[in-house]
Amino acid sequence: MQDRIAEADAARDSTLLRAATWMIGAILSFSAMAIAGREASLSLDTFEIMMYRSLVGVVVVAAMITALRRWPQVSTKRLKHHGLRNMAHFTGQNLWFYAVSAIPLAQVFALEFTSPIWVILLAPLLLGERLTRMRMLAVSLGFVGILIVARPSPATFNIGLACAAGSAVFFALTNIATKRLTRTESIWSIMFWLTLMQLVLGILFAGYDLDVALPDAQSLPFLLIIGCAGLSAHFCITNALSLAPAAVVVPVDFARLPFIALLGWLIYGESVEIWLFVGAALIFTGNFINIVSSRQQ
Secondary structure, X not given: OHHHHXXXXXXXXXXXXXXXXXXXXXXXXXXXXXXXXXXXOOOOOHHHHHHHHHHHHHHHHHHHHHHHOOHHHOOOOOHHHHHHHHHHHHHHHHHHHHHHHHOOHHHHHHHHOOHHHHHHHHHHHHOXXXXXXXXXXXXXXXXXXXXXXXXXXXXXXXXXXXXXHHHHHHHHHHHHHHHHHOOOOOHHHHXXXXXXXXXXXXXXXXXXOOOOOOOOOOOHHHHHHHHHHHHHHHHHHHHHHHHOOHHHHHHHHOOHHHHHHHHHHHHHOOOOOHHHHHHHHHHHHHHHHHHHHHHHO
């Protein structure tokens, strides 16, 4: 009996370790994408970055679908829903790329973590989910955290903060749309239409003025990093969530904040105030309360 318990504990520990390993991959991917996005923004605008990122994504996703013979899973039945989802994601991603070029990276990540809070508020309207007292508590803590991180005032408010906060709202809309699509669509169908539609949007918005900058030898490596890191981040998170509960995965994901703060300090000399971590802790607490209360329902 004790041997079976020991084996079960060992198997659980092994699974959690694998989930944590996947999350480390996600943290590295998101951080790499943020730094590469800042570097690419020195010579390209956000629409151009999104266009080239999506081009890399289309090539990678199409190659994987072909290698794994998953083309039959790519459906054309819900193109309208894919279009709405990808317009929201395209908007959020553009705001995010602008934010990483305008404000400290740690501030961008802290505000990005408010996306689940926006999901709580928007889900009753778009998915018909119930807004419980615990979720309202989670929302309240999250918004107090936002105020502490952003500390909006005429002296401190800037367009970078607004873009970082706005990106979280559009990422929340993307997550809600994804949840609806996963009821009928495969992950391969979602990823293929994501990269292809955002490539079309990138071409349209980057080329509206008939002046599209071509990547040079300096920006090309960063564009490749952005394209591959964006896909690998979501792949790592998906695998982590398949191995462990969200209550385990999400706290690991919040390790992104101190890690990107360290990188911002080492690479760009960005200073980080204690209030950013206080606000981020409240945002994390709100998210964690929502996860725990959702499991108990």
